[in-house]
Amino acid sequence: MALVQHQDHEAFAVLVSRHLDAIHAFAYRFTRNADDAADLAQETFLRVWKSAGSWQAGRVKFTTWLHRIARNLCIDAHRRRQDATPVVIEEIESDGPGPHAAPEEEELRVAVTRALAALPERQRTAVVLCHRGMSNRDAAAVLNVSVDALESLLARARRTLRSVLGEYR
Amino acid sequence: MMREGREQRPLLAADFERLLDRRGGDLARWPIAERAQVERLLASSAEARAALAAAERLDSVLDVVLAAPPVPAGLPGRIVARAETRKPAFGWFTASAWRPIGVACAPLLLGFTLGLVVGMDDDAAAADLEDRVLLAFHGTDFADFEVPGSQP
Incomplete structure (x- = not known):
């Protein structure tokens, strides 16, 4: 990152290759739209390039800073999208594993996807960051909350999602 | 986590369920110090086993729901090329x-x-x-x- 701060293009390429998977996955999980995820991932790294000088080593982990940028861009994009098209149920229903899934599994997947999309943003982000990914401590840093507050967000989100699962036994 | 010098209260099924909501059903991500206690509880409590099964079920649904497609092939190159045309701000x-x-x-x-x-x-x-x-x-x-x- 120190090299990127000195406008080293090769170092920037390495940085992109190292972190693009995580940021693209985060943006996709947040937006559930492949084109938006690619655009948001691109914009995240261009912001990193443009604002590299504002990151200070030792103050915040690079991955935390990177995810904060991605999260802010995702929130902005989500707001713009909501203004343009209030509910995008068709996309949720047409997305996913497809014809191989059993009908009840497919229904469950759609129901959980909808419930996840309906969660308050911080709860949804907590789930997206922590599911098989970041530690609770790192996710708390991204959301700029304590670990206890992060776990409280996760608990509320999981209780909501489990109640949806309870309807599909 | 247990503090040294104090006797640890046994983990109850209700506590375990609350912890599952906070940490998820993947016990490998839990603090190592707590795993032995969790194992003991799971061996003795059907309620705890049911809570773990519910948490694992949610995790497996989230595996599908949160699965992301691979990064588009040209994206890394596009990002680097765009950066070359942009000057860092200030x-x-x-x-x-x-x-x-x-x-x-x-x-x-x-x-x-x-x-x-x-x-x-x-x-x-x-x-x-x-x-x-x-x-x-x-x-x-x-x-x-x-x-x-x-x-x-």
Whole structure:
């Protein structure tokens, strides 16, 4: 990152290759739209390039800073999208594993996807960051909350999602 | 987590369920120090096993729901190419060597801006007052002050 701060293009390429998977996955999980995820991932790294000088080593982990940028861009994009098209149920229903899934599994997947999309943003982000990914401590840093507050967000989100699962036994 | 020197309260199924909500059903991500206690509880409590099964079920549904497609093939190259056309914003300013100077100058700039704004407000207020006075006296002592629509 120190090299990127000195406008080293090769170092920037390495940085992109190292972190693009995580940021693209985060943006996709947040937006559930492949084109938006690619655009948001691109914009995240261009912001990193443009604002590299504002990151200070030792103050915040690079991955935390990177995810904060991605999260802010995702929130902005989500707001713009909501203004343009209030509910995008068709996309949720047409997305996913497809014809191989059993009908009840497919229904469950759609129901959980909808419930996840309906969660308050911080709860949804907590789930997206922590599911098989970041530690609770790192996710708390991204959301700029304590670990206890992060776990409280996760608990509320999981209780909501489990109640949806309870309807599909 | 248990503190040294204090006896650890046995983990109950209800506590375990609360912890599952906070940490998820993947016990490999839990603190190592707590795993033995969890194993003991799972061996003895059907309620705890049911809670773990529910958490694992949610995790497996989330595996599908949160699965992301692979990164588009051309995306990394596109990002790097776009960066080459963009100059870092205020790179000279944000570089750590210049930052303290910028911070030191900020109050000066703020004071100058405030002075300018307050000065402008005063001018505007004075002009407004002048207009009100002229309009109030129009038609009496200031007959030569021409106002559109007024009779000579």
